[in-house]
Amino acid sequence: MLPREHPNAKRKATLNTESIPVSRRPKVAKNVARVHINDDDQLDTRLFNHKKTRNEQVGLVQSFKKKKRNLHRHHRVINVSTQSDHVRSDFGKKSTEMTHLLESTAESTTLEMSALSVKEEAIQLLWLAVRLLLSYILDFIPDFVANVAIGRLSAVYSSKFLAAMSLSCTFTVLTSYTITMGIAAAMETLCSQAFGAGKLYELGIFFQTGLIVFVGFFIPICILSRFSAVILIALGQVPSIAYLAQELVLYALPSIPLQVFNVLLRKVLQGQSIVKPILYAGICGNIAHHLVIYILVWHTSVGYISCSIASCAMAACTTIPLLVYVIRCNVYVFRDEWKGWQFKECFRILPEFIRLGFSGLLMFLCEVWGFALISLLSGRLSDAAMAISASSIYLSFRRFNWIFYGSVAMAGSIRIGNALGANNPKKASLIAHITASSAVIFALVTSTLMHGVRFAYPMMFTEDRDVVDLTARLMLLTCPFQIFAGLTAAIQGIFQGSGLQNVGAKLNFAAFIVMTLSLGMLMAEQLNLGLLGLWLGMCCGMMFGGIYCIYWLYHVNWEKLALDAQKRTE
Template sequence: MKSTEAPLLVKTKQPEAAEEKEKIRWEKIKRVASMAVPMLAVNMSQFLLQVTSTMIVGHRSELALAGIALGSSFSNVTGFGVLFGLSGALETLCGQAFGAEQYHKLGSYTFTSMVYIMMIAFPISIFWMFMNKILILLHQDPQVAELASIYCLWLIPALFAYSILEPLVRYFQSQKLIFPMVLSSLAALAFHVPLCWLLVHTFDFGVKGAAVSTGISYWLNAVFLWVYMKRSRACLKTRIYLSKDVFLHTRIFFKFAVPSAMMCCLEWLAFEVITLLSGLLPNSKLETSVISICLTTSSLHFNLVNGIGDAASTNVANELGAGNPRGARASASAAIIIAAVESVVVSSALFLSRNVWPFAYTNVEEVTRYVTEITPILCISILMDSFLTVLAGIVRGTGWQKIGAYVNIASYYIIGIPIGLLLCFHLHFNVKGLWAGLVSGSTLQTLLLFLVIGFTNWKKEANKARERMLDEKVSRHDSLVN
């Protein structure tokens, strides 16, 4: 007689497996969301330091708005973006080290990044001292270039504060210690807004006052996190100390830091190129103001959705470091689902308020009307950027910064910018054409990263992460013996 028990058992395994898979997926969605929401507050608070400065100075005049917008954009690409990108190496190193329970490495990796990022900030600050001449060589309006260069010059102290702040943010992020970052960033923002208004309007310092206020706020944020790290028992195993390991970690840090910076800066540079090209149009002040408002809004959204990207990066890196490929894949999928919901909500809200939101930046009727017209293209850009930011977070958590850099080059510099030039100067769509070119680039980049992550062998990546931590441990032991 044939037994019927085996087929019955086979049939019941599939529903149970599907149910377990769905349970894991929802668990990861909750975990990613629970980290993404407070990280959203951290990123938004830090970014709003510069956005509120733009808004406060922008209400003085159209010239002041164009000047600080250009200065802020240029400083982000040539300074803050570089430092932000370099610190992205810690999302791979610290995240995977924490998952592998190599807690001492978080402190040594973070100290290594602080030392090298601070060193890199010096030549950047010297470069900023010649900003005025550089912008004029790039055919920018002399008055706008002058204001932008003054803003960057007075922003140099903020650059060095950022060299300490960003590694600390990655340090806390890798351990999912979000509350101290939320507290410090919100406190810095609450301090910055009245101080900036006081310096800009009451004392009439203009763009200088905005830059000084930003620098003070960044330093307060960095000092608070440093004190918390030194005093809190939660950081006892991972505490940062002055260490000679900075030389031992040099190679592995730059292995991820350089492509991470390229991955970030190449994208930001594409937006800067578009801003500079807008200055070549007949009505350059209007065009620059419009595209600067769009760029600021897009950057604001980037920092909104970047909380999801940070959560994705941390969870994926922790799971890979712990040797759990299934958890890493589930975390990546959960982050993408959350990004899809966020993109629809934000782009729809922006489109419905297209006649209102431009007044947050300026009261000039011609500028607000132009921004309203370009809003539909901006909504598509935001839709793509939501997915792109989260996919980039997954790439950083996995350690694929080099792939991300190559994808950026292909998307923006081979496709996006040429299309923007064609639409702007040959088909005379002006700023609309430039921004449409960026949208085409971000769309291609999103599709390519989807393909890369979709074909990922997560088991192989988990093994590579574990081997990386083991190799570092062996290298450190050998150096101590020698």
């Protein structure tokens, strides 16, 4: 039965907000990300005066629902509250560096693309990339200084010493450095996504798992290093140069455990966008390296072995300060989230760690093997010493180029991993496109630089005019392909942050092994281009990788990648 009619029932049945009690009025807060209205809530019984007519009650309900729909439409996206005086990450944790991170709540996925500031995200990405760039420069300088110092030891044997250094670096990359990079690939994906999901305690477990994996490979690495000369000779290298390379490999062996420990610490910190302590530790290591090189090369008779001894000193002086910083300062590893040594948990996640690490290792190996094949094949050309020396100098400049767009790729990997871990696929997509665009811009700069210093750069390493001319021709012919090198580096960083190292491994195998080897040998032998043909084959492979990068970015399902990241951090 309907309640009896109120005497004033003839007034218009419209919803006046003043008629709603204060406690039930829909309010819009200034500093909230979204206005929530529960559809199950009913109108307060005080809105329904028992003396109102049925028509008045229906009018009140319809009016209230209309206003509720308007609130949903009008307040769908509201700017989140401003940062407090100390910069906080969007995961609710204090950040030790002035870096804005990402939203961690599942509701962040509902942000519209129009609300994502491309400019703001680009600034944050490039600021992180600049700091990573500085750390990469600090990593590049020691090799550059060592090559220059060894090349100046003797005018007669400079080409031979440089060739030995090139072969020793190639062997080290194919053994110890390969394992290190596989561990780093798994750490990069897991740490960034775990931090994005706000699960800091998992970082320590990943750190311990990386140590366990390295211990299992260290003894085989030592055995291979002991017989490195035999292996190099079996691969067709000149015996005298192979034995010089073996000495360099053996003297550098003590630095390997320190380098692995350093990489593990760096990945834990980089996953949190913390880079400053890495820079400070790199400065300490560079100072130690340059002092050892200066003393041993110019004031002792140690000779070319000094570069391996200096690398050991640098590894120690880089790792120890970083470890002290992590322990003593208020950053994660030995903080509240550190639960001690958890071998049971380490072995539980070991299959996933190995899967990501092995895929990342294959991705890294295919690229490195492509460059290593060029060094090995150049040793089989008619003038092996000149070809290896020119290839070594050119490759050192390529490494210098890589630190520019490689730093952008690394920054993109970290930010994408954080976004996917925070269940924000739209932001991950935005970061991926900014990463690829920024890498192309950096590649254009390095391409111009390569053209401008093609004669001056090789003259810093050697006075052999034939080596200088060959290197200059090589830099001139390959500088236009740096754009594709930048795109290839960008897509690899995106794969790392997304946990798609297996896709990157397939791409790198096709680009750096199949195309480089087949086209390089074709142009080197059939077209008689020699070393130029080998490197042009590599450029064709990078062109293929760059084109695939563009295709992949426009066809990837970011929602699925975000879901995979959530499962990975459970």
